[in-house]
Amino acid sequence: DQQVKQNSPSLSVQEGRISILNCDYTNSMFDYFLWYKKYPAEGPTFLISISSIKDKNEDGRFTVFLNKSAKHLSLHIVPSQPGDSAVYFCAASVTGANSKLTFGKGITLSVRP
Amino acid sequence: DVKVTQSSRYLVKRTGEKVFLECVQDMDHENMFWYRQDPGLGLRLIYFSYDVKMKEKGDIPEGYSVSREKKERFSLILESASTNQTSMYLCASSLGGGTLYEQYFGPGTRLTVT
Numbered sequence: 455d456q457q458v459k460q461n462s463p464s465l466s467v468q469e470g471r472i473s474i475l476n477c478d479y480t481n482s483m484f485d486y487f488l489w490y491k492k493y494p495a496e497g498p499t500f501l502i503s504i505s506s507i508k509d510k511n512e513d514g515r516f517t518v519f520l521n522k523s524a525k526h527l528s529l530h531i532v533p534s535q536p537g538d539s540a541v542y543f544c545a546a547s548v549t550g551a552n553s554k555l556t557f558g559k560g561i562t563l564s565v566r567p
Numbered sequence: 568d569v570k571v572t573q574s575s576r577y578l579v580k581r582t583g584e585k586v587f588l589e590c591v592q593d594m595d596h597e598n599m600f601w602y603r604q605d606p607g608l609g610l611r612l613i614y615f616s617y618d619v620k621m622k623e624k625g626d627i628p629e630g631y632s633v634s635r636e637k638k639e640r641f642s643l644i645l646e647s648a649s650t651n652q653t654s655m656y657l658c659a660s661s662l663g664g665g666t667l668y669e670q671y672f673g674p675g676t677r678l679t680v681t
Contacts, residue, residue, distance in 0.1 A: 460609075463607070495576075495677075496674055496675070497657055497659075497673050497674050497675050498610070498672045499672070500669040500670070503669060543609060553661040553663070553669075553670060554615060554625075555612075556612075557602075557610040557611075558609055559608060559609035560610075
């Protein structure tokens with residue numbers, strides 16, 4: 455039973471354009487959401503997070519949007535750069551769960567020069 | 568900066584061997600985690616620990632055990648390695664308490680069981 459879903463396995467965008475990575479979740483108890491970025495042969499690195507009390511969080515070129523009623527979040531990268539090419543994981547957690555995260559399967563983003 | 572290190576980047580073991588994967592973090596984090604990453608399956612939690620000598624099963628604990636004798640060190644043990652345990656193993660740590668904190672990952676160990 456997959457509680458965090460990233461239904462598109464890959465995304466290809468042109469450099470300078472917007473990348474939109476989507477994530478859906480089924481567990482209504484989730485109240486904290488994170489995005490991680492992973493390069494090959496490296497561990498994932500934290501990118502940005504959002505609490506369920508917000509609907510938007512922005513950090514430089516990265517913005518995460520949360521739609522609680524739809525149980526949907528998205529990561530926007532503007533403008534996209536070739537160095538953004540990586541696997542992006544969406545993760546979710548419940549307050550009080552010892553920071554235990556449930557991850558999606560990941561989306562491979564390719565940014566074409 | 569938080570640093571999470573893993574004992575090996577690449578490891579090749581034979582079927583039936585006992586395998587130890589070591590993870591050390593240097594930020595006094597209470598929580599530590601072991602995941603495996605497989606193509607098309609994402610990151611799946613094997614075990615986690617929220618305190619010394621405390622452990623809880625994750626989503627796929629079968630065939631694995633863990634040990635946490637010191638706060639900074641969390642070991643994953645494959646009692647009898649099998650070919651279906653060939654994978655990328657990732658260790659992570661985070662601050663504890665009821666507040667949510669992001670997890671910091673090590674570089675991973677690519678384990679091949681032949």
